[in-house]
Amino acid sequence: MSDVRKIVLAEDNSTLSLLLKFRLEKEGYNLLIAADGKQAIELIEQHDPELILTDIMMPFISGLEVISHVRNKLNKQTPIIVFSAAGQEEMVLKAFNLGANDFMGKPFSPNELVIRVKRLLR
Amino acid sequence: MNASILEITVIIFNSLFFIFTIFAIASYTILAIISAFETVEYMKKNSFVNYNEILSSIISPSISIIAPAFNESLSIIENVRSLLSSHYANYDVIIVNDGSTDDSLEKLINAYNLVKIDFLINEKLPTKPIRNGVYKSINPAFEKLTVVDKENGGKADALNMGLNISKNSYVLCIDVDCLLLEDALQKMIKPFLEVSDEKIIATGGVLRVANSCSIKDGKLLDINLPKKMIERAQILEYLRAFLLGRMAWSRLNGLLVISGAFGMFDKKIVIEVGGYDTNTVGEDMELIVRMRKYMEEKKEKYRVGYIPDPLCWTEAPDTYKTLISQRNRWTRGTIETLRKHRKVGFNPKYGALGLLSYPYWFFFERLAPVIEVFGILYFIFLIVLDDVRWDYTFAFISAAYLFTVLFTILAIFSEELTYHQYKKKGTGIKLLITSFLEPFISHPFILYAAITGNVDYYLKKEKGWGKMIRRGFL
Amino acid sequence: MEIYQNLIEYFENTPTIIQVVWIMSCVFFASIVILTIYLKFLRSHLRKNEMTVAEYQKEYESDLIAYLYSGNEEEEISTEQQIIIDKLKNCSADKFKRRIIVSTLLRLRNEISGEMAESIQKLYFQTKLVDYALARLKSKKWHIIATAIRELRQLQVKEVYDEVIAFVIHPKKEIQKEVQLYLVTLFNFKGLEFLNIIETPLSEWNQIQLLEVLQRFDDQELPEITPWLRSTNDSVVIFALKLAKIYNQFEVKDTLLELLSHQNKNIRIDAINVLAQLQVIEAKNILKSKFNDLSKEEQYAFLKLLENLYEISDEAFLLENIINEDFEIKFATLKILKTLRC
Numbered sequence: 019m020s021d022v023r024k025i026v027l028a029e030d031n032s033t034l035s036l037l038l039k040f041r042l043e044k045e046g047y048n049l050l051i052a053a054d055g056k057q058a059i060e061l062i063e064q065h066d067p068e069l070i071l072t073d074i075m076m077p078f079i080s081g082l083e084v085i086s087h088v089r090n091k092l093n094k095q096t097p098i099i100v101f102s103a104a105g106q107e108e109m110v111l112k113a114f115n116l117g118a119n120d121f122m123g124k125p126f127s128p129n130e131l132v133i134r135v136k137r138l139l140r
Numbered sequence: 141m142n143a144s145i146l147e148i149t150v151i152i153f154n155s156l157f158f159i160f161t162i163f164a165i166a167s168y169t170i171l172a173i174i175s176a177f178e179t180v181e182y183m184k185k186n187s188f189v190n191y192n193e194i195l196s197s198i199i200s201p202s203i204s205i206i207a208p209a210f211n212e213s214l215s216i217i218e219n220v221r222s223l224l225s226s227h228y229a230n231y232d233v234i235i236v237n238d239g240s241t242d243d244s245l246e247k248l249i250n251a252y253n254l255v256k257i258d259f260l261i262n263e264k265l266p267t268k269p270i271r272n273g274v275y276k277s278i279n280p281a282f283e284k285l286t287v288v289d290k291e292n293g294g295k296a297d298a299l300n301m302g303l304n305i306s307k308n309s310y311v312l313c314i315d316v317d318c319l320l321l322e323d324a325l326q327k328m329i330k331p332f333l334e335v336s337d338e339k340i341i342a343t344g345g346v347l348r349v350a351n352s353c354s355i356k357d358g359k360l361l362d363i364n365l366p367k368k369m370i371e372r373a374q375i376l377e378y379l380r381a382f383l384l385g386r387m388a389w390s391r392l393n394g395l396l397v398i399s400g401a402f403g404m405f406d407k408k409i410v411i412e413v414g415g416y417d418t419n420t421v422g423e424d425m426e427l428i429v430r431m432r433k434y435m436e437e438k439k440e441k442y443r444v445g446y447i448p449d450p451l452c453w454t455e456a457p458d459t460y461k462t463l464i465s466q467r468n469r470w471t472r473g474t475i476e477t478l479r480k481h482r483k484v485g486f487n488p489k490y491g492a493l494g495l496l497s498y499p500y501w502f503f504f505e506r507l508a509p510v511i512e513v514f515g516i517l518y519f520i521f522l523i524v525l526d527d528v529r530w531d532y533t534f535a536f537i538s539a540a541y542l543f544t545v546l547f548t549i550l551a552i553f554s555e556e557l558t559y560h561q562y563k564k565k566g567t568g569i570k571l572l573i574t575s576f577l578e579p580f581i582s583h584p585f586i587l588y589a590a591i592t593g594n595v596d597y598y599l600k601k602e603k604g605w606g607k608m609i610r611r612g613f614l
Numbered sequence: 615m616e617i618y619q620n621l622i623e624y625f626e627n628t629p630t631i632i633q634v635v636w637i638m639s640c641v642f643f644a645s646i647v648i649l650t651i652y653l654k655f656l657r658s659h660l661r662k663n664e665m666t667v668a669e670y671q672k673e674y675e676s677d678l679i680a681y682l683y684s685g686n687e688e689e690e691i692s693t694e695q696q697i698i699i700d701k702l703k704n705c706s707a708d709k710f711k712r713r714i715i716v717s718t719l720l721r722l723r724n725e726i727s728g729e730m731a732e733s734i735q736k737l738y739f740q741t742k743l744v745d746y747a748l749a750r751l752k753s754k755k756w757h758i759i760a761t762a763i764r765e766l767r768q769l770q771v772k773e774v775y776d777e778v779i780a781f782v783i784h785p786k787k788e789i790q791k792e793v794q795l796y797l798v799t800l801f802n803f804k805g806l807e808f809l810n811i812i813e814t815p816l817s818e819w820n821q822i823q824l825l826e827v828l829q830r831f832d833d834q835e836l837p838e839i840t841p842w843l844r845s846t847n848d849s850v851v852i853f854a855l856k857l858a859k860i861y862n863q864f865e866v867k868d869t870l871l872e873l874l875s876h877q878n879k880n881i882r883i884d885a886i887n888v889l890a891q892l893q894v895i896e897a898k899n900i901l902k903s904k905f906n907d908l909s910k911e912e913q914y915a916f917l918k919l920l921e922n923l924y925e926i927s928d929e930a931f932l933l934e935n936i937i938n939e940d941f942e943i944k945f946a947t948l949k950i951l952k953t954l955r956c
Contacts, residue, residue, distance in 0.1 A: 033678065033725075040679055108229075124724075125725050127726060165638075184757040185757070188761050199826075199860070263941075334818070531632075539642065542646060546645055550649075553649065565661070572653065
């Protein structure tokens with residue numbers, strides 16, 4: 019089963035998580051869902067995913083801290099896509115400085131996300 | 141003849157105490173009713189406000205968080221991080237190091253890559269001079285941070301320095317050891333922006349007790365009820381004061397105090413009235429009274445706003461010693477403020493401020509402990525005379541006690557119906573038990589502190605700034 | 615029985631005051647007992663409620679996702695979708711469940727765009743949830759109306775424009791605010807037409823929210839703002855000034871210059887700031903000539919303007935003001951002089 023590619027999704031909106039899980043699993047990925055940054059870091063350490071999707075604003079540990087943990091503590095170059103809401107431009111810049119690979123501004127189209135995921139995992 | 145004088149005295153005293161009690165019970169009842177109405181109204185209005193819609197906007201007004209620090213080396217790095225993580229877009233943080241004798245400044249410099257900068261201070265408010273200078277970070281991640289190092293001058297002086305430094309239109313004055321929730325700024329600024337027919341001069345926030353809550357990296361992870369009775373008693377005290385008392389006073393537009401540890405101000409007006417008074421230990425209350433007085437004299441329509449949401453969490457004293465010294469200071473602060481502005485009291489020229497807020501504070505905050513002590517002395521006097529009707533005494537004491545407990549339980553209800561912060565099973569019963577025990581376990585100490593506060597005030601006993609472990613905030 | 619008798623007797627023989635005190639004690643005690651029991655009930659109710667909400671939310675969440683993924687090309691509504699529609703329609707007869715369904719739809723609607731967002735909106739109509747929102751518009755309670763308008767906005771229901779616009783001058787400002795947000799969110803700049811008719815002040819909080827919404831659109835073609843700059847409602851003028859600033863409305867500079875002598879000080883100050891940003895040189899000369907008649911705040915604003923627009927000819931004016939007793943004026947003039955001479 020090693021050919022199933024794992025993706026960790028950190029997002030505090032459970033409905034959106036579920037939607038993306040369905041959508042991406044249809045494309046053949048294995049989605050691991052975290053409701054906050056803390057869970058995300060645990061999942062990343064446990065499963066070593068091939069891609070990380072994370073919201074910027076989350077309770078307890080923000081998406082920025084997740085990125086910084088992956089890049090600086092775990093020293094991994096796993097591609098990361100961040101989700102941001104309108105008006106978080108400053109945060110997005112910080113995310114890129116920390117090593118994010120791509121970002122999607124909310125509201126976004128799930129189909130667009132699939133295209134970007136595929137592009138990064140090619 | 142002697143006997144009749146004594147009898148008359150007894151009757152007079154009895155009626156005075158009786159009248160005071162009736163007034164106290166009546167005013168508390170009225171406050172509780174008003175607060176119930178105001179709470180319902182507030183919850184309705186705010187149930188569908190989306191604060192996210194404003195937090196990100198760069199056109200939203202600029203706010204400075206001013207946090208004075210005195211020998212806070214142990215926790216300052218963490219605390220500043222919490223202040224820097226607000227979700228509001230347009231704000232900065234000014235830490236005023238008030239002549240600390242520890243390594244606070246060095247720690248800040250190292251942790252936040254600070255460098256000294258040239259800064260021309262417009263001394264709109266006189267303060268103690270700068271010591272080492274003004275610092276800003278070279279790391280863009282901390283561009284919101286300014287640290288000012290000045291000679292020691294006390295909390296009020298440090299806040300005034302922060303006011304001089306700030307270039308923004310609104311200031312949030314806060315104790316550096318408070319934990320601020322991420323959406324605190326947009327909630328506190330709201331009253332200033334949404335009212336257009338009167339001037340909002342300040343907004344007060346609520347303090348919640350952070351003892352025993354789990355906090356990590358400046359974030360509140362879990363809310364717990366502390367173990368010690370003294371801490372639990374203070375939780376109830378805070379709920380009563382904030383959810384019942386202040387809620388009602390804000391409806392009446394009669395708020396006289398904004399917690400020194402958490403309040404937002406219109407900077408322009410604070411500067412016009414001359415900033416914080418450095419000669420009192422009750423600078424938070426004194427400032428509001430002075431600002432109100434100023435607005436009354438200018439005959440401008442104004443209001444002091446109030447936000448009951450749990451946004452700011454602070455460690456309450458957990459030993460009787462620190463509790464007593466804190467309350468001693470509050471007592472002196474209240475006396476000083478009321479004396480300084482006695483012209484306002486009972487003066488119809490000052491409207492509700494003079495006829496409602498001031499008298500209430502005078503009788504039920506300032507005089508209550510004094511009256512209570514007189515009552516106890518009088519009672520002892522009666523025992524000595526063997527003139528006590530024990531059944532009457534019992535009737536009075538049980539009524540007073542039950543009323544206190546009832547009022548506390550109302551406060552618990554108010555909390556449950558609004559914010560329901562203590563969700564864990566079993567907490568309800570613990571809070572109830574505490575409300576029955578509180579009059580015995582913490583009240584005597586608070587009364588003692590109030591009395592020593594009075595004594596200290598009249599004997600002009602100087603109490604140094606450095607002695608304070610926690611600064612006053614209620 | 616005897617104790618009871620004695621108590622009655624004792625009570626009858628005490629003075630009225632003491633009687634009152636005893637009665638009060640009893641009332642307090644009874645209230646405490648009642649409240650204690652009720653508190654226990656309330657807390658477990660709140661706890662249970664939270665769990666039930668979470669359960670239903672989970673259920674509706676998967677229904678919604680299932681609905682979104684069970685469409686097909688051939689049919690307008692697939693059989694699976696119809697089953698979900700019927701289920702949600704049934705559930706929404708219950709107020710408690712309806713609220714959870716709507717909030718589930720909203721939670722997703724706010725985060726995604728494109729086809730799926732449209733499907734969610736379709737579901738909102740198919741389940742007749744929209745009818746409940748419309749019914750709430752007829753409520754007598756202001757906050758019910760306000761939440762209904764908010765729901766219609768978030769689900770982008772343009773079809774109820776007529777029903778919503780009826781509230782545009784409603785006396786309750788919370789309702790007014792929701793109407794304005796509805797108009798602007800759904801109709802972009804065209805929605806701003808309400809500015810022509812409102813007579814009550816538009817609060818600062820409200821203005822910021824409206825501008826935030828406007829900035830999210832791709833189409834940034836601003837309509838003619840001159841009438842709003844000339845509005846008799848001062849808050850509309852202030853709002854229009856913000857529009858002029860954000861959208862760099864150089865075309866309205868003449869109207870802006872007129873506003874320099876508006877009777878409202880805040881408008882005059884804002885006008886100076888906008889003119890400074892648009893770098894309108896005429897403004898400088900007008901203001902310089904009457905500098906000493908300006909209020910302090912206008913003087914500060916003017917000096918900010920001068921910072922961008924100074925010329926050699928302003929030197930005399932600046933020299934005059936380096937001895938100004940006001941710190942900020944002195945400081946600002948010195949700063950400009952310094953750059954001027956470099």
